[in-house]
Amino acid sequence: MNNITKHIxxxxxxxxxxxxxxxxxxxxxxxxxxTGAEIEIEADSSVQNVDQLKQELETILRxxxxxKFLGMYPGLYYYYKNQKENPGFLNRWLFKQFGEKPVYxxxxxxxxxxxxxxxxxxxxxxxxxxxxxxxxxxELEASATYQLKVPQPYKMESYQVDSMATPLYNYVKQATAxxxxxxxxxxxxxxxxxxxxxxxxxxxxxxFYNLNPDFxxxxxxxxxxxxxxxxxxxRLKNQVPKKATVPYLIKQVNVYPDYDLQDSLxxxxxxxNSKNYFQDSLFFKPKYLDKFITIEEGQNYNPQTSxxxxxxxxxxxxxxxxxIQYKEIDSLLTDSLGVLEANIFLSPLTKRAIxxxxxxxxxxxxxxxxxxxxxxxxxxxxxxxxxxxxxTNIGYETQFASGENAGLSSVELxxxxxxxxxxxxxxxxxxxxxxxxxxxxTKTSLGISYLKRSQLYALITGSALFGYEWNANRFITYxxxxxxxxxxxxxxxxxxxxxxxxxxxxxxxxxxxxFISGLTFSFTYNEMVDSxxxxxxxxxxxxxxAGNSISLFGKEQATAGEPKTFLGLEYAQYAKADIDARFHLxxxxxxxxxxxxxxxxxxxxxxGNSEVVPFVKQYFSGGPYSVRAFRIRSLxxxxxxxxxxxSSDGTFFDQTGNIRLEANVEYRFxxxxxxxxxxxxxxxxxxNSKANPAFNGEDxxxxxxxNELGMGTGFGLRIDVQGFVxxxxxxxxxxxxxxxxxxxxxxxxxxxxxxxxxxxxx
Numbered sequence: 001m002n003n004i005t006k007h008i009x010x011x012x013x014x015x016x017x018x019x020x021x022x023x024x025x026x027x028x029x030x031x032x033x034x035t036g037a038e039i040e041i042e043a044d045s046s047v048q049n050v051d052q053l054k055q056e057l058e059t060i061l062r063x064x065x066x067x068k069f070l071g072m073y074p075g076l077y078y079y080y081k082n083q084k085e086n087p088g089f090l091n092r093w094l095f096k097q098f099g100e101k102p103v104y105x106x107x108x109x110x111x112x113x114x115x116x117x118x119x120x121x122x123x124x125x126x127x128x129x130x131x132x133x134x135x136x137x138x139e140l141e142a143s144a145t146y147q148l149k150v151p152q153p154y155k156m157e158s159y160q161v162d163s164m165a166t167p168l169y170n171y172v173k174q175a176t177a178x179x180x181x182x183x184x185x186x187x188x189x190x191x192x193x194x195x196x197x198x199x200x201x202x203x204x205x206x207x208f209y210n211l212n213p214d215f216x217x218x219x220x221x222x223x224x225x226x227x228x229x230x231x232x233x234x235r236l237k238n239q240v241p242k243k244a245t246v247p248y249l250i251k252q253v254n255v256y257p258d259y260d261l262q263d264s265l266x267x268x269x270x271x272x273n274s275k276n277y278f279q280d281s282l283f284f285k286p287k288y289l290d291k292f293i294t295i296e297e298g299q300n301y302n303p304q305t306s307x308x309x310x311x312x313x314x315x316x317x318x319x320x321x322x323x324i325q326y327k328e329i330d331s332l333l334t335d336s337l338g339v340l341e342a343n344i345f346l347s348p349l350t351k352r353a354i355x356x357x358x359x360x361x362x363x364x365x366x367x368x369x370x371x372x373x374x375x376x377x378x379x380x381x382x383x384x385x386x387x388x389x390x391x392t393n394i395g396y397e398t399q400f401a402s403g404e405n406a407g408l409s410s411v412e413l414x415x416x417x418x419x420x421x422x423x424x425x426x427x428x429x430x431x432x433x434x435x436x437x438x439x440x441x442t443k444t445s446l447g448i449s450y451l452k453r454s455q456l457y458a459l460i461t462g463s464a465l466f467g468y469e470w471n472a473n474r475f476i477t478y479x480x481x482x483x484x485x486x487x488x489x490x491x492x493x494x495x496x497x498x499x500x501x502x503x504x505x506x507x508x509x510x511x512x513x514x515f516i517s518g519l520t521f522s523f524t525y526n527e528m529v530d531s532x533x534x535x536x537x538x539x540x541x542x543x544x545x546a547g548n549s550i551s552l553f554g555k556e557q558a559t560a561g562e563p564k565t566f567l568g569l570e571y572a573q574y575a576k577a578d579i580d581a582r583f584h585l586x587x588x589x590x591x592x593x594x595x596x597x598x599x600x601x602x603x604x605x606x607x608g609n610s611e612v613v614p615f616v617k618q619y620f621s622g623g624p625y626s627v628r629a630f631r632i633r634s635l636x637x638x639x640x641x642x643x644x645x646x647s648s649d650g651t652f653f654d655q656t657g658n659i660r661l662e663a664n665v666e667y668r669f670x671x672x673x674x675x676x677x678x679x680x681x682x683x684x685x686x687x688n689s690k691a692n693p694a695f696n697g698e699d700x701x702x703x704x705x706x707n708e709l710g711m712g713t714g715f716g717l718r719i720d721v722q723g724f725v726x727x728x729x730x731x732x733x734x735x736x737x738x739x740x741x742x743x744x745x746x747x748x749x750x751x752x753x754x755x756x757x758x759x760x761x762x
Contacts, residue, residue: 023073026080027140032105036065037113037144044152053124053150060116061146063107066100075100097669105135105142117146125153125187154187154220154228162219162235167336168245171206175199176234187230192218199234207247207300209326209340215240243328248301248338251329252276255293258283259323259345274298283348284318288384291423291439292316295342301326308436313346315438315471316385316422321347353377357758371395371412385422392416409454416447416463424468440470443481456500458492461616467520474529479522484546486516487569488616504694510615515569518546528584534591538582544617547573547609563609573609576617578602578660582762594668598762600684604658612658619660619686621710624755625762626662627682628731629712631753636686637699639708641738657686659701661709664762668718678716680729680761683709685737707744711735714752718760729755 027033039057043050066076075098081087082095114131121129130149135142159181161172181195193213200213217237220230236245253275270277272286274297292312294305306324313322323345332339357373375391395412421442424430444466451459467481490511493501501508521543528536550566550573563570578601585595604613623632637657662684671677685708687701702708714731732752735744 023076023080024140026076027102028104032137032140032142034063034065034103034105034108035141035143037061037108037146039117040145040147041150042148043150046152047126047150050150056124057117057120057148060113060120062113062116063103066103074098076102093671105137108144110135110144110146113144113146117148121148121150123189125155126150127154152228154222154230156181156183156185156187156232157225157229158183159232160234162233164236165242165245167247168203168208168236171203171208171247172199172234175202181232187220195234205302205304207249207302208244209248209301209328209338210241210244212244215244242335243333243338246334246336246338248328248340250295250297250299250301250342251332251339253293253295253297253342253344254278255286255289255344255346257286257289257346259347261347282383284346284380284385285383288423293344295324295344301340309344312438313344315441317387317420318348318380318385318422319346320349321345323347349379351379353379381419387418387420387422389418389420390416391418411452412449414447414449416445418443418445420444435470437473438471440468443467443469452492455494456497457490457494460489460491462487475525475527477522477524477526479520479524481520484516484518484520484544486614486616488514488516488614504692506612506688506692506694507615509610509612510618515550515566515571516546516614516617517550517566517571518544518548520544528582532591534586536584536586538580538584540580542576542578544576545574546617547571571609572606572614572617574604574606574613574617576602576604576613576658580762588669592670594666596664596666596668596760596762598662598664600660600662602660603689605689606658615656618656618658620656621660621662621684621686624727624729624757627684627710627712628680628714628729628755628761629682629733629753630710635684635710636708636737637692637695638685638687638701639737640695640698655686657688657699657701659687659689661685661705666761671717674719674721676718676720678718678729679713680716680731681711681713682731683711683735685709707741708737709735710737725759727755727757727760729757729761731755 039054039061041050041054043053047053066073069075078091078095078099079101081091082099084091087095110133114133117131118129128151131146133144133146135144159176159179161169161176163169164172176199179195179198181191185191196213196216196218199216200211203211215237217235219233219235221233222228222230224231255275255277256279257277258279258281268278268280270279270286273290275286275290275293277286277289292309292315294309294312299305310322310324313319325343325345327341327343329339329341353376355375355377357375358370371393372395373391373393375389378388380386381388391414393412393414395410397410397412421444422439423442424440425442445464447463449461451461453459464483464485465481466483467479469477469479471477488511501511522540523542524538524540526538527533528538530536550571565571580598580600582596582598584597587593587595602619604617604619606613620633620635621627622630622635626632627635633655636655640655642655662682664680664682666678666680668676668678685705687705687708688695688699689701691697691700710733712731712733712735714729716727716729718728719726730752732747732749734747736746736748737744739746
């Protein structure tokens with residue numbers, strides 16, 4: 001740590017101490033700052049888990065004292081500073097982020113807190129508890145102590161169902177037979193509320209459409225016992241509607257595949273698989289739509305079935321709104337059964353759409369330029385929910401440098417067609433009922449791209465894919481592609497690039513493997529779909545295996561030891577696995593602040609027909625979604641430094657490896673409106689498991705990999721408009737593995753890299 005950094009830290013700590021001390025002069029006369037409360041419990045010997053009870057009671061103490069940091073009150077300081085006539089922009093912003101209004105002794109209503117504590121004790125079965133309180137006062141501070149006397153709790157002797165109307169009584173009896181409430185359980189009001197909700201949920205799934213948990217009431221009878229025991233009775237409240245006590249049957253299912261709120265008159269109906277499909281002209285073929293609807297005529301009403309149907313229909317990708325409504329047919333209501341009509345209204349998305357995206361791209365060796373991507377989408381292409389996406393991208397990059405490297409450029413053209421079917425297309429029959437949460441989608445795609453690097457080479461790449469994707473539940477997604485084919489062809493190579501290949505056999509071999517055919521599998525667990533969760537975890541694992549099945553048809557070369565070919569093309573054989581784990585801690589006011597962390601690890605193994613993993617499948621590090629203090633593809637491998645490589649002429653472009661490790665920590669916070677900020681630290685690198693002679697062994701992965709991580713820190717500005725994020729990150733390296741040991745730790749703020757990207761980094 002240099003002297004300047006030490007002085008900055010000392011000044012910050014000194015400022016915090018001054019801030020904390022200076023709040024004393026702001027405390028009004030005859031007031032004391034409230035510093036919190038503690039609870040003292042005098043409990044009967046029969047009371048168990050007194051510490052746990054104390055912790056629960058501490059959660060309801062009000063008000064909460066002002067928060068401290070290192071024993072000081074920075075939040076209070078910014079509050080008091082903000083009360084000045086002209087506090088200044090910085091103080092106003094700091095108050096908005098960290099400021100707190102002061103809590104004084106006069107704000108504490110101890111008699112109200114005592115009532116709340118007694119009420120909570122009674123809700124937990126400790127009836128006839130008592131509470132008192134005292135203050136401990138100092139010159140400018142005061143704290144409270146609450147003394148509680150907790151007697152022996154009331155415990156349950158029996159749990160019974162009181163008389164109810166049939167058929168409700170029989171269903172409630174069945175539900176209570178599986179109740180978690182048991183003899184000798186302490187009286188607990190929260191458990192009784194949960195029991196009502198459990199019974200209501202179980203009966204709703206059996207057709208009780210109009211039932212409500214508030215219709216039930218518990219009564220405790222202590223008259224039979226003298227030792228704090230009670231009998232628990234469950235009964236219906238008075239004047240519960242008759243229709244709430246009977247199950248409902250679905251008599252008719254009506255589906256509106258092309259529903260429009262402004263023109264909802266549809267008279268043409270088609271009957272298919274015991275459902276009525278109303279559409280004047282054929283918008284969605286009933287034989288395909290029917291698989292997504294789990295609501296059936298003749299079955300009892302079940303809210304889970306409705307949610308399942310709604311989720312499946314929303315997952316098709318052709319509908320903007322899915323609205324399921326039930327209509328009671330009162331004329332068919334009897335003393336034991338009700339009748340419903342299910343209406344499923346589906347409002348389509350716009351059939352055709354065009355999306356344009358313009359990006360500014362920065363890469364290693366000062367390459368920069370625009371990239372324009374256009375995507376045309378056609379939803380419900382064949383009236384079965386199919387989606388056709390045709391995308392094209394045009395990119396141009398040039399190198400802003402002086403001397404012999406000035407004017408180097410790169411042109412990239414790409415065209416890709418993707419057809420997605422919202423169902424499984426397979427030569428084998430697979431029952432859709434096997435997928436209870438959602439029906440898998442079948443994805444097919446064809447693509448071709450052309451990359452021209454001036455003075456070096458041209459690379460043509462073709463790809464084809466066939467696979468499936470489905471959600472196992474709300475958090476888990478699987479993707480498997482049994483057919484994944486890539487073909488690359490290197491052409492128009494210059495003598496300069498041929499020299500680079502001759503000097504780097506690993507790179508040359510990675511380009512020679514033109515044909516890649518294999519299988520990919522991906523598993524994703526994503527808790528970030530729940531925006532209200534303060535602790536969000538994400539993990540993605542991917543497995544990519546190529547060449548195994550093709551090797552069965554591989555043809556031996558005439559020259560011994562040469563790689564096999566398939567259809568005249570040398571094919572690659574490798575296995576590649578990686579894991580991406582993330583954790584987000586959301587905190588602060590309305591959980592608008594986030595501590596986001598990420599860990600990535602990947603490894604590729606070439607075997608059989610390959611000596612090295614193909615170039616297009618190798619890992620790279622650096623860039624806006626990686627270690628942001630280094631330009632994209634410029635970090636590593638290992639401790640390799642292109643600037644000190646005598647064989648490099650400054651045109652070498654990508655630094656890759658078959659091993660990648662990265663870690664990121666980022667603090668995100670709001671600034672104003674849709675502007676958000678971030679402070680971050682990144683670390684990572686790539687290596688080769690086998691040393692590349694062209695890198696003089698500097699690229700090999702060893703046990704010393706920690707000291708070979710590229711590290712950087714910086715800050716960012718994000719424009720977040722309803723989830724669409726434009727991100728600017730300015731980062732500078734403070735540990736560069738390409739430098740000699742002893743010189744790597746150096747904060748190069750004058751060599752900061754500006755990253756521009758769409759979406760959050762992780």
